[in-house]
Amino acid sequence: MKIVVCVKQIQNPEIPAAQFRIDEEAKVLIPVSGLSPVLSPFDEQAVEAALRIRDRAEEGADIEITIVTIAPKGARAAIKAALALGADNAVLLNEPTFDGGGGYVTARNLAETIRAIGDVDLILTGRQAADGDAGVVGLGIAEILDIPAITFARNVQTADGVVTVQRVLQDGIETVEADLPALVTISNELGKVRNASMRETMRAAKKPVKEWTPEDIGLDETQVGSSATRYELERLYIPVNEIECEFISGDTPAEIAATLAQHMREENLI
Amino acid sequence: MTDNKSGVLVVVEVEDSQPIDLGLEMLALARRLTGIMGGTVTAVAFGTGLETTGETLTAYGADQVLLNDNEIFTNFHAEAWLPDLSKIITEVEPALVLIGHSESGTDLAPRLAFRLDVDVATGCESIDIVNGRPHMTRSCFGGLAREVITFTKTPALATIRSKSQQALVPDMKRSAEIKHVSSILDVNAIRTRVVNRDREKAVGVQMESAKVVIGGGLGLGGPEGFKTLNEIAELVDGAVGASRAACDLDWCPRSYQIGLSGRTVAPELYIAVGISGASHHMAGCGNSKTIVSVNSDPKAEIFKSSRFGIVGNSQEIMPALAEEIRKLKA
Ligand SMILES: Cc1cc2nc3c(=O)[nH]c(=O)nc-3n(C[C@H](O)[C@H](O)[C@H](O)COP(=O)(O)OP(=O)(O)OC[C@H]3O[C@@H](n4cnc5c(N)ncnc54)[C@H](O)[C@@H]3O)c2cc1C
Numbered sequence: 245m246k247i248v249v250c251v252k253q254i255q256n257p258e259i260p261a262a263q264f265r266i267d268e269e270a271k272v273l274i275p276v277s278g279l280s281p282v283l284s285p286f287d288e289q290a291v292e293a294a295l296r297i298r299d300r301a302e303e304g305a306d307i308e309i310t311i312v313t314i315a316p317k318g319a320r321a322a323i324k325a326a327l328a329l330g331a332d333n334a335v336l337l338n339e340p341t342f343d344g345g346g347g348y349v350t351a352r353n354l355a356e357t358i359r360a361i362g363d364v365d366l367i368l369t370g371r372q373a374a375d376g377d378a379g380v381v382g383l384g385i386a387e388i389l390d391i392p393a394i395t396f397a398r399n400v401q402t403a404d405g406v407v408t409v410q411r412v413l414q415d416g417i418e419t420v421e422a423d424l425p426a427l428v429t430i431s432n433e434l435g436k437v438r439n440a441s442m443r444e445t446m447r448a449a450k451k452p453v454k455e456w457t458p459e460d461i462g463l464d465e466t467q468v469g470s471s472a473t474r475y476e477l478e479r480l481y482i483p484v485n486e487i488e489c490e491f492i493s494g495d496t497p498a499e500i501a502a503t504l505a506q507h508m509r510e511e512n513l514i
Numbered sequence: 515m516t517d518n519k520s521g522v523l524v525v526v527e528v529e530d531s532q533p534i535d536l537g538l539e540m541l542a543l544a545r546r547l548t549g550i551m552g553g554t555v556t557a558v559a560f561g562t563g564l565e566t567t568g569e570t571l572t573a574y575g576a577d578q579v580l581l582n583d584n585e586i587f588t589n590f591h592a593e594a595w596l597p598d599l600s601k602i603i604t605e606v607e608p609a610l611v612l613i614g615h616s617e618s619g620t621d622l623a624p625r626l627a628f629r630l631d632v633d634v635a636t637g638c639e640s641i642d643i644v645n646g647r648p649h650m651t652r653s654c655f656g657g658l659a660r661e662v663i664t665f666t667k668t669p670a671l672a673t674i675r676s677k678s679q680q681a682l683v684p685d686m687k688r689s690a691e692i693k694h695v696s697s698i699l700d701v702n703a704i705r706t707r708v709v710n711r712d713r714e715k716a717v718g719v720q721m722e723s724a725k726v727v728i729g730g731g732l733g734l735g736g737p738e739g740f741k742t743l744n745e746i747a748e749l750v751d752g753a754v755g756a757s758r759a760a761c762d763l764d765w766c767p768r769s770y771q772i773g774l775s776g777r778t779v780a781p782e783l784y785i786a787v788g789i790s791g792a793s794h795h796m797a798g799c800g801n802s803k804t805i806v807s808v809n810s811d812p813k814a815e816i817f818k819s820s821r822f823g824i825v826g827n828s829q830e831i832m833p834a835l836a837e838e839i840r841k842l843k844a
């Protein structure tokens with residue numbers, strides 16, 4: 245079985261707000277210096293989901309896990325991290341012409357890459373990238389490839405050409421299945437990602453990484469990156485919503501609580 | 515724009531035959547936008563038992579209502595919605611389509627966009643019209659930034675965050691054309707099969723409509739902390755929510771999660787207890803009218819978005835608050 249996991253390399257999404265910078269003029273993120281980029285957390289969990297499928301498979305089952313990413317030239321952190329976790333190989337789309345595509349272009353370029361890889365049974369993506377927060381690329385790939393898609397998975401299992409997914413609902417869980425090939429987007433409820441073992445980390449450096457050009461996926465330069473985009477970024481900014489905080493103090497918790505309760509009563513909330 | 519698409523189409527979700535609040539909020543947005551760019555407001559609802567839905571949607575701002583009343587649409591299933599919805603949008607030719615940024619909307623909208631070969635802006639907080647084109651403002655970078663985007667192709671699709679808009683006061687005197695559409699769905703074309711669905715029965719006040727929401731985080735120290743929060747919520751007819759970190763540790767049901775990858779609330783009062791104030795969490799409660807936070811760290815980020823702050827141990831403050839509220843109510 246061939247599994248493709250689409251991963252995006254991003255700035256660490258958990259940096260303190262005070263360190264986060266934007267160049268409003270150029271409408272771009274100013275990377276925090278000295279901070280290494282990371283695999284977007286939901287995508288890391290998508291890699292984990294693929295590895296769990298392989299762990300559960302019968303001895304001798306042939307499961308190949310391929311990582312696909314569109315990333316700027318030189319960006320290797322995400323691929324390295326995914327290979328160190330245990331993926332087998334990777335395809336990297338890092339020609340500058342791939343830069344700046346929006347959700348539509350990214351989905352299209354990834355879909356063509358998956359077609360070029362050929363005979364892929366299962367595609368895993370994150371529920372959303374932790375920088376753009378859009379949640380469109382995964383479903384886009386499925387629509388373009390005309391295959392079923394199941395979103396927000398916390399558990400993915402495959403057997404006899406069928407994928408069975410436990411999907412996270414706002415107030416519960418549903419079990420959904422589809423025939424392969426299919427696409428599944430992974431949510432954080434999948435749980436903890438394993439630590440990269442020493443052995444896999446050492447092996448990772450030797451795992452095959454192909455660098456593909458637009459031509460390799462059957463597209464020309466007008467069909468990739470910013471030249472194909474149908475998206476215009478009018479403005480990018482950091483909202484200012486700091487308000488003056490009035491601290492409620494008192495000698496005992498009861499005194500503090502009484503003041504708060506009084507405020508609540510004045511606002512008719514009690 | 516050189517095409518003849520105009521107006522706004524709103525996809526309204528229906529629950530127990532009633533349109534959900536978010537649907538009504540989007541109708542208000544659609545009215546405001548058509549007021550600027552012209553065109554009409556079309557409301558579309560899929561479900562069963564939609565006898566009075568048309569009137570309700572009219573009162574809240576629709577000029578035209580299309581109802582797809584069919585057993586198949588009792589429960590949401592993206593693949594079942596897509597063929598009919600694509601057809602309706604192609605026929606109505608709106609300039610903009612609004613879909614709720616809800617559990618089903620986030621599953622539906624991207625598929626719909628690709629099927630129509632157009633683009634979608636997800637999780638929008640506001641939309642303005644500039645030179646006749648929708649400029650959509652959405653949160654990105656985990657809530658730390660906002661981007662304003664436009665699309666070159668029409669219709670533009672946008673999913674709208676709950677409570678980012680305010681529904682209009684219903685006007686029973688408004689009139690609209692209410693039409694029933696018949697489904698073109700071929701059920702054999704549905705490729706995903708729901709084999710089991712297990713929803714927790716919602717008890718008490720729903721978070722989205724509660725006037726007071728109390729959110730608990732790791733600073734509660736353990737699942738027992740949520741007991742006190744539940745007690746207070748009951749006293750004030752409020753609801754309890756949580757940070758993702760607390761949900762991840764199973765201190766509370768997952769359905770409590772507020773934030774970027776959880777629910778969005780905007781109550782009169784949000785009390786954040788032992789929550790640090792990560793942008794991902796604030797993305798789900800930042801629009802609350804007043805935020806009060808209880809945190810043992812005077813430098814906690816959460817105080818920057820709080821109107822009132824209490825520096826202290828949640829395990830002491832919260833039981834005391836429950837007690838004081840009980841006294842006031844006595
Ligand atoms: C500041 C800023 C400026 C932008 N400017 C522009 C612009 O000028 N023009 C433009 O067209 N777009 C622009 N974008 C891009 C656009 O907003 C989104 O990045 C795009 O819609 C994709 O959404 P997402 O990155 O949130 O991915 P999502 O749709 O949230 O991603 C879902 C999943 O798809 C997969 N995936 C996503 N991206 C990749 C990738 N590169 N490689 C491999 N897998 C991937 C991952 O598994 C991911 O979890 C900009 C974004 C930002 C934040």
Ligand SMILES: Cc1cc2nc3c(=O)[nH]c(=O)nc-3n(C[C@H](O)[C@H](O)[C@H](O)COP(=O)(O)OP(=O)(O)OC[C@H]3O[C@@H](n4cnc5c(N)ncnc54)[C@H](O)[C@@H]3O)c2cc1C
Pocket residue numbers: 257258285374656730731732733734735756757758759760771772773774775776787788789790791792793794795798808809810811814826827828829
């Ligand atoms: C892509 C992405 C999506 C995410 N989505 C969400 C989301 O939807 N919702 C969400 O909430 N998070 C989300 N997160 C996680 C988020 O970044 C934070 O990690 C999380 O919100 C932290 O939860 P917390 O505030 O409970 O814990 P912490 O950050 O650990 O904060 C605990 C707080 O409790 C205080 N405290 C400790 N002891 C006490 C005490 N005795 N009394 C009072 N206060 C005390 C501490 O000072 C601290 O401020 C997301 C993260 C990512 C990367």
